[in-house]
Amino acid sequence: EVQLLESGGGLVQPGGSLRLSCAASGFTFSTYAMTWVRQAPGKGLEWVSSISGSATNTYYADSVKGRFTISRDNSKNTLYVQMNTLRAEDTAVYYCAKDLGGVVPAAIADVWGQGTTVTVSS
């Protein structure tokens, strides 16, 4: 069974940093692109970032470009996002998702984790 388990969320002050992790199991992690999607409280879904299976290519929403860095460790079957210079508007549940395509992102999220909550507040 394909499973994704996010961790690393919490309360952080504006301007602070946080690193989220997503542990994957049940599939050959290195052969699939991965994505982070977030959802602010009571709001809709917002794409954050994607990474190819080999980590060669990364993609970012304008709202996080320059502040967030997506990465992966295929030896550990784990996806990461390093979030710096956090703002109140980054407060959200962060979901990691497996791409339906393959090594190259197809931009279709076919399996989602349960999410981890990030709260940016003083």
Place this chain on the structure above:
Amino acid sequence: EIVLTQSPATLSLSPGERATLSCRASQSVNNYLAWYQQRPGQAPRLLIYDASNRATGIPARFSGSGSGTDFTLTISSLEPEDFAVYYCQQRSNWPPITFGQGTRLEIK
């Protein structure tokens, strides 16, 4: 950036009825449109991709149609577990990947 507009914002129906949800794109996305379901307190779930392809394990009562700028998600006969929020998402011209604002399907 391609903007997706979903309608209606809220749809009130009874179990057994047919649901029709719409998603309109600000420019053509060809058939590169997906639909997701999100039940309260849960992560989203992929229902349909590339306009009309059901994802693995999705019941046949869910169907998608459309191309270009106008798309429809149809649920032929509503089950109690189908009452949720539904999002469309485009992958035609990315980044960025964009989602619609969602349609809430509620029990009448």
